[in-house]
Amino acid sequence: MHIDWGALAGVFGVSLGITVVVVVMFSLGLAAWARTGHGEPAPGMPRGRHRKVATATAVLCFAACLAVAAYGIDLIVPG
Template identity: 65%
Template sequence: MGTTWGTIGGVFGVSLGVTVLVVVMFSLGVAAWPRAGGGTSRHGARRGRLDTVAAAAAVVCFAACLAIAAYGIELIIPG
C-alpha cells in the first residue's frame, strides 16, 4: 500500500483554495457590515441605496461562509 502523492497534493490544493475562499468571503462581509450601518439606520436617517447594497453583500458573504462550513460538516459526519 503506497502513498499516492498526487491525491494528497490535490486534497491539499482544494483545502487551501476553500480556506482562502472562506477567509476572503468573511473579510468582505466584515468590511461591508459597518458601511451598512451594522444593520441599523444611522441617527434615524433614511437608509441610502449603498447602505442597502452593503447590507445585502454582507449577508450574502456570511451566508456563503455558513453554507461552506455546513457542507464541510456534512462531509465529515457520516449520514
C-alpha cells in the same frame, strides 16, 4: 503501504484554496457590514440605497461562508 502523492497534493490544494476563499468572503462580509453602520454609528456613511446594497452584500458573504462550513460538516458527519 502506498501513498498516492498526486491525490494528497490535490486534496491539499483544494482545501487551501477553499480556506482562502472562505477567509476572503468573511473579510468582505465584515467590511460591507461595517459600511452599513451596524455595530457603532458611522456618522460619515451615506444612507439609502448604498446602505441596503452593503447589507445585502454582507449577508450574502456570511451565507456563503455558512454554506461552505455546513457542506464540510455534511461531508465529515456520516448519515
